[in-house]
Amino acid sequence: MFSGLSSIPMKDITIKKGSATFIRGFDQPEKLFDWMDNKPDSIGIAxxxxxxxxxxSLINSLFGQKTAKTSKTPGRTQQINVFEFTLEKFDSEKKFYLYDLPGYGHAKVSRAMLKNWNMLMDTFFRYLNDRTLIVNIQDARHPNQASDQQFYSYLNANNVEVYLAFNKIDKLKKQKERSALNKLKPQLFKEFKSVKQMFFVSAEKKDNLEALNLSLVNYLLKTIDSF
Ligand SMILES: Nc1nc2c(ncn2[C@@H]2O[C@H](COP(=O)(O)OP(=O)(O)OP(=O)(O)O)[C@@H](O)[C@H]2O)c(=O)[nH]1
Ligand SMILES: [Mg+2]
Structure with a gap:
């Protein structure tokens, strides 16, 4: 299946906790473009x-607690932060990229900031190669908001693969709320063709993270193998 990996059981290959090291944070579209332009073959997850x-928070739960900065206040991540990481039980020379992006749909910023933010995100998605998986995180309590839908219609032009993770499921106390969210699944798969897999997780309580971890690793190995 995966070249050179026949002796290693797939299930043993995981994201190496604590291996993600911060490389750079971009707040200028031109600098981001230069960096992406220099790395056309990079494999990674955004x-x-x-x-x-x-x-x-989800990045920290998957990659190790001190990887990314979190906050109660929306708009904490204001630049595109790039990290490098490796996989457990896999060639330690092989580095993958991890991107922590600023949030979309945050209204409380100045017009100048919004313009720069749009250009930054536009640069990222326009020059993104087809070896980068997008993990779209939505709030399990408020799924499929207008800004999420806008994001998908914007993405549709790109040839990318998306995994959708509904986070904060620990906040869904009632079974009724959980099954309502579950019922959305087929509709969203139909509506957003780029979405290949969906997950229901809690970064805080670490619920269902193994399945997500496994799928992320599978994506990376599949991508290495196909080039
Ligand atoms: N209950 C609960 N709270 C969570 C969970 N994941 C994150 N939070 C909280 O949600 C808040 C925002 O978390 P962040 O990880 O900073 O969110 P973000 O999407 O990176 O935010 P921006 O960078 O501002 O776009 C923090 O107060 C977290 O503690 C979860 O699974 N359950
Ligand atoms: Mg953030």
Whole structure:
């Protein structure tokens, strides 16, 4: 299946906790472009979603607690933060990229900031190669908001693969709320063709993270193998 990996059981390969090291933070579209332009073959994962849905928290739960900065206040992550990480039980020379993106749909910023933010995100998604998985995080309590839908219609032009993770399921106390969210699944798969897998997780309580971890690793190995 995966070249050179026949002796290692797939289930043993995981994201190496604590291996993600911060490389750079970009707040200028031109600098981001230069960097991306220099790395056309990079394989990686980008976490994107509305402000405050828990992108940075989920990164920390998957990659090690001190990787990304989190906050109660929406709009904490204001630049595109790039990290490098490796996989457990896998060639330690092979580095993958991790991107913690600022949230979309956050209204409380100045017009100048919003313009720069739009250009930054536009640069990222326009020059993104097809070896980068997008993990779209949504708040399980408020799924499929207008800004999420806008994001998907914007993405549709790109040839990218998206995994959708509904975070904060610990906040869904009633079974009724959980099954309502579950019922959304087929509709969203139909509506957003780029979405290949969906997960229901809690970054805080670490619920269902193994399944997500496994799928992320599978994506990375599949991508290495296909080039
Ligand atoms: N209950 C609960 N709270 C969570 C969970 N994940 C994140 N939070 C909280 O949600 C808030 C926002 O988390 P962040 O990880 O900073 O969110 P973000 O999406 O990176 O936010 P921006 O960078 O501002 O876009 C923090 O107060 C977290 O503690 C979760 O699974 N359950
Ligand atoms: Mg953040």
């Amino acid at each position: 976490f994107v979603g509305r402000s405050n849905v828990g992108k940075s």
